Amino acid sequence: MVDVVSVGTDVLADAVAEQAAGVERVDWRPPVPGTEDDLATVALDPLRPGANEQALAAMLAVQARLVDVRPAGEVLGLEPGRFLHAGPPIAWEQASGPLRGALMGAAALEGLVEDPEDAAERFARGDFTLEPCHHHASVGPMAGVVSPSMWMWVLEDPASGRRTHCTLNEGLGKVLRYGAYSPEVIERLRWMNDVLGPWLRVGVTQSEPVDVTGILTQMLQMGDEAHNRNRAGTLMLLRDLMPAMIRAEGDQSDQADLAEVVRFVGANDHFFLNLAMPACKLALDAARDIEGSTMVVAMARNGTEFGIQTAGTGEEWFTGPAQVADGLFLGDYGPEDANPDIGDSAITETAGLGGFAMATAPAIVRLVGGTVPDALATTRRMREITLGENPRWSIPVLDFDGTPSGIDVARVCRTGILPQINTGMAGAVAGVGQVGAGLVTPPAEIFPAALAALAARTRARVR
Amino acid sequence: MSTHVEVRPGAYADSVALLQVSREVQQVAGVAAAQVAMATALNLEVLAKMGFDLPASTPNDMVVAIRLDDDAALGAALAAVETALTRRSRSTETATEPHRTTATALLDAPGAIVLVSTPGASAAVEAMDALAAGHDVMLFSDNVPVAHEVALKTYAAQHGLLVMGPDCGTAVVDGLGLGFANAVEPGPVGIVAASGTGCQQVLCLLDHAGVGVTHALGVGGRDLSAEIGGAATREALRRLDADPAVERIVVVSKPPAPEVAADLEQYAAGLGTPVSWALLGAGRLDLTAASEDLLAEKPTWPVDGQARPSAGPVRGYYVGGTLAAEARQILDEGAEVIDFGDDEYTRGRAHPMIDPTLRLERIAEVGDGVLLLDVVLGHGAEPDPAERLAPAVRAAVERGVAVVVACVGTRHDPQHRERQVAALVEVGAEVHLSHAGAARRALEVSRG
Numbered sequence: 001m002v003d004v005v006s007v008g009t010d011v012l013a014d015a016v017a018e019q020a021a022g023v024e025r026v027d028w029r030p031p032v033p034g035t036e037d038d039l040a041t042v043a044l045d046p047l048r049p050g051a052n053e054q055a056l057a058a059m060l061a062v063q064a065r066l067v068d069v070r071p072a073g074e075v076l077g078l079e080p081g082r083f084l085h086a087g088p089p090i091a092w093e094q095a096s097g098p099l100r101g102a103l104m105g106a107a108a109l110e111g112l113v114e115d116p117e118d119a120a121e122r123f124a125r126g127d128f129t130l131e132p133c134h135h136h137a138s139v140g141p142m143a144g145v146v147s148p149s150m151w152m153w154v155l156e157d158p159a160s161g162r163r164t165h166c167t168l169n170e171g172l173g174k175v176l177r178y179g180a181y182s183p184e185v186i187e188r189l190r191w192m193n194d195v196l197g198p199w200l201r202v203g204v205t206q207s208e209p210v211d212v213t214g215i216l217t218q219m220l221q222m223g224d225e226a227h228n229r230n231r232a233g234t235l236m237l238l239r240d241l242m243p244a245m246i247r248a249e250g251d252q253s254d255q256a257d258l259a260e261v262v263r264f265v266g267a268n269d270h271f272f273l274n275l276a277m278p279a280c281k282l283a284l285d286a287a288r289d290i291e292g293s294t295m296v297v298a299m300a301r302n303g304t305e306f307g308i309q310t311a312g313t314g315e316e317w318f319t320g321p322a323q324v325a326d327g328l329f330l331g332d333y334g335p336e337d338a339n340p341d342i343g344d345s346a347i348t349e350t351a352g353l354g355g356f357a358m359a360t361a362p363a364i365v366r367l368v369g370g371t372v373p374d375a376l377a378t379t380r381r382m383r384e385i386t387l388g389e390n391p392r393w394s395i396p397v398l399d400f401d402g403t404p405s406g407i408d409v410a411r412v413c414r415t416g417i418l419p420q421i422n423t424g425m426a427g428a429v430a431g432v433g434q435v436g437a438g439l440v441t442p443p444a445e446i447f448p449a450a451l452a453a454l455a456a457r458t459r460a461r462v463r
Numbered sequence: 464m465s466t467h468v469e470v471r472p473g474a475y476a477d478s479v480a481l482l483q484v485s486r487e488v489q490q491v492a493g494v495a496a497a498q499v500a501m502a503t504a505l506n507l508e509v510l511a512k513m514g515f516d517l518p519a520s521t522p523n524d525m526v527v528a529i530r531l532d533d534d535a536a537l538g539a540a541l542a543a544v545e546t547a548l549t550r551r552s553r554s555t556e557t558a559t560e561p562h563r564t565t566a567t568a569l570l571d572a573p574g575a576i577v578l579v580s581t582p583g584a585s586a587a588v589e590a591m592d593a594l595a596a597g598h599d600v601m602l603f604s605d606n607v608p609v610a611h612e613v614a615l616k617t618y619a620a621q622h623g624l625l626v627m628g629p630d631c632g633t634a635v636v637d638g639l640g641l642g643f644a645n646a647v648e649p650g651p652v653g654i655v656a657a658s659g660t661g662c663q664q665v666l667c668l669l670d671h672a673g674v675g676v677t678h679a680l681g682v683g684g685r686d687l688s689a690e691i692g693g694a695a696t697r698e699a700l701r702r703l704d705a706d707p708a709v710e711r712i713v714v715v716s717k718p719p720a721p722e723v724a725a726d727l728e729q730y731a732a733g734l735g736t737p738v739s740w741a742l743l744g745a746g747r748l749d750l751t752a753a754s755e756d757l758l759a760e761k762p763t764w765p766v767d768g769q770a771r772p773s774a775g776p777v778r779g780y781y782v783g784g785t786l787a788a789e790a791r792q793i794l795d796e797g798a799e800v801i802d803f804g805d806d807e808y809t810r811g812r813a814h815p816m817i818d819p820t821l822r823l824e825r826i827a828e829v830g831d832g833v834l835l836l837d838v839v840l841g842h843g844a845e846p847d848p849a850e851r852l853a854p855a856v857r858a859a860v861e862r863g864v865a866v867v868v869a870c871v872g873t874r875h876d877p878q879h880r881e882r883q884v885a886a887l888v889e890v891g892a893e894v895h896l897s898h899a900g901a902a903r904r905a906l907e908v909s910r911g
Binding site: 040 | 482486498560561567591603767843878
């Protein structure tokens with residue numbers, strides 16, 4: 001029984017303990033330097049408690065359903081010459097190797113150039129447009145490049161009709177999203193457009209809408225944290241789509257193609273990531289534009305910069321240099337080969353999965369040579385910077401505690417604890433592909449910057 | 464330079480484990496490169512790029528591939544593979560890290576009161592965590608901006624919560640002392656106090672008179688100012704009125720701003736429990752007189768020891784701010800009264816009720832007249848104040864200085880008032896329970 005929570009000097013906590021009363025001591029430390037005033041302003045904002053409660057509740061209420069899969073040109077109206085990418089806005093000049101490589105490959109896929117190498121000049125000349133996935137109700141893993149012919153999952157929130165989108169996952173190794181654009185990469189993408197996409201469409205449109213949020217609930221109890229480990233989720237997706245695909249008639253009756261589709265999906269442990277991500281975005285978008293809320297609604301990296309958006313600051317991005325992940329490398333690759341952090345996949349951590357759900361996927365912690373207790377401690381530590389827990393996504397080993405959900409900019413500044421992200425590492429040079437996987441955090445300075453903007457809005461409103 | 468490639472059919476470990484194994488083997492002396500992996504197409508590609516000859520295998524096999532700078536290292540490298548593969552997970556302590564914010568600490572503490580003593584600039588942030596989660600707060604922190612206090616108390620008033628403070632040194636909630644609080648028996652009196660040591664003096668006098676106190680709710684020194692408007696006082700009155708154990712309420716404070724006084728008096732008049740006002744300051748009651756007003760019969764306040772007359776100035780050296788203020792009210796104008804708990808003496812130092820060093824230094828400089836001191840006991844205060852004060856008093860008495868002490872405490876306090884008094888009397892001090900009594904006595908002694 002805790003009678004007193006003591007934050008500050010130990011003498012006063014001791015004095016309470018001396019009276020045989022229960023004391024819980026907060027391990028208080030000074031906040032990130034320079035944030036005291038902004039923290040107080042935001043803490044005392046009369047709108048904040050209700051706004052944060054509303055933001056968290058809105059996020060937790062969303063039930064994502066898979067309703068369609070179609071080319072980006074159709075679902076987003078994306079035209080040839082326009083490309084989406086991961087992270088906050090960026091120009092070709094600032095783009096990192098893997099983002100450039102993915103854009104070059106996509107340009108070749110769309111037939112805008114014959115040889116991917118020819119695309120660099122066209123991008124540099126400004127012939128093509130670059131826009132963030134996040135600005136088009138979409139998310140993309142790693143480089144996150146989307147071009148019109150790529151097929152995209154369409155997820156819908158039945159309550160509001162809102163939708164989010166994500167491309168189909170290519171697998172690991174030499175793949176476009178890691179910046180590879182060799183002929184086999186382009187060939188695989190064409191097969192995905194011509195065979196995989198249409199077959200999945202049969203499965204999706206001729207089945208009951210797949211409950212993606214529900215699959216996330218189950219996979220968290222099966223050792224997936226839905227960012228670097230999506231094995232159970234991938235197989236459950238196949239389970240839900242296969243009956244309709246097997247029953248298919250007419251154009252989609254080629255059993256050899258179907259076998260290849262099933263083999264491709266089943267062999268790709270990350271296939272479900274591209275459904276987990278838009279499900280997370282669908283949930284977080286429900287929390288956007290709530291004045292006074294300090295909750296983070298997006299964390300995304302473009303390979304050069306790491307950006308966050310908050311519920312209380314509209315479309316504004318707060319950005320800083322993306323960090324290089326700490327982890328293990330494939331083959332001969334080492335830290336010097338790795339590109340800084342890239343991808344919209346940190347949307348999973350933003351929603352309480354990935355690094356935040358580390359405790360449910362102990363294998364992931366070994367990416368940085370950690371231990372199972374580290375995994376448990378990480379999830380518990382993330383609870384220090386989140387507004388609440390997701391009762392739907394519970395972690396058996398933590399006695400079914402919900403995943404820590406709703407990152408609070410203010411709590412990050414108060415504690416100096418940064419969100420922990422599980423991630424893959426792309427090679428720094430265009431065309432290389434994946435070089436490793438590991439753990440990374442956002443650049444620390446973007447949280448005080450977001451806090452300052454929130455505090456400025458509060459001051460403008462309260463005065 | 465040589466290579467070793469072997470296939471282990473049917474052996475399995477997950478890819479993350481194998482990355483770890485590979486890294487450990489790479490660190491063995493004499494190993495140039497190593498890769499231990501399941502023989503998937505991707506991994507075989509990686510191995511080929513590293514220059515290994517690929518053996519016949521299926522994706523269900525494990526491949527161990529090692530390139531050696533020193534052929535003799537093969538045994539050590541393979542041993543490292545075995546060690547890494549068979550390592551059992553370390554059973555590390557799973558001790559939970561402490562919470563870093565009040566908000567998260569409260570997840571494990573339903574119904575707890577929150578005691579905030581961080582630096583003033585951060586206090587409102589922690590206090591707001593408590594209020595937002597529906598908990599009362601005691602704000603021990605000083606240097607909290609007025610605007611923060613207004614915002615906290617406005618929120619608290621809207622939600623029926625109590626903010627005790629800021630700069631609230633003392634509270635007793637349901638018998639539990641918070642901050643610097645004396646151990647008293649529960650009883651019919653409830654105190655609302657804008658002053659910490661003022662509250663302690665009243666607690667101790669009532670305790671001596673055999674009257675118990677169930678709650679002493681602090682409100683912070685600024686609560687009855689026009690800016691704050693008595694928000695916490697009002698809530699504290701409401702709480703005390705609602706508690707059937709409280710038969711009588713006393714408010715201990717400097718005189719409120721006139722509009723606040725009128726407002727609160729009207730509020731108090733509507734309560735079922737009688738409220739009396741111990742308003743301190745020039746031309747008003749002292750704490751002892753205010754306490755006597757609560758009692759049916761005026762008791763004789765205890766005095767131990769006897770100071771010898773010593774003509775000269777009275778110097779009042781204090782740890783308690785309200786006691787110092789009371790001394791200024793009672794002593795002649797021009798008497799030197801220092802409050803060692805004032806900001807000027809506490810920057811970068813603990814409160815003198817915890818660290819008496821500065822006052823002891825000053826006492827050692829006095830060579831004539833009368834020294835008037837307070838010793839404040841209770842939870843949170845130093846464990847044995849007489850231990851360091853008695854030698855200083857003895858030295859002062861030996862220099863011809865008369866020493867009069869107000870020892871504010873009860874027999875239940877962890878420092879044991881009797882023991883503190885005995886130690887001080889033994890070295891020549893005259894010790895009072897009533898501070899006003901001590902101050903008047905100091906005046907008398909100083910006249911020779």
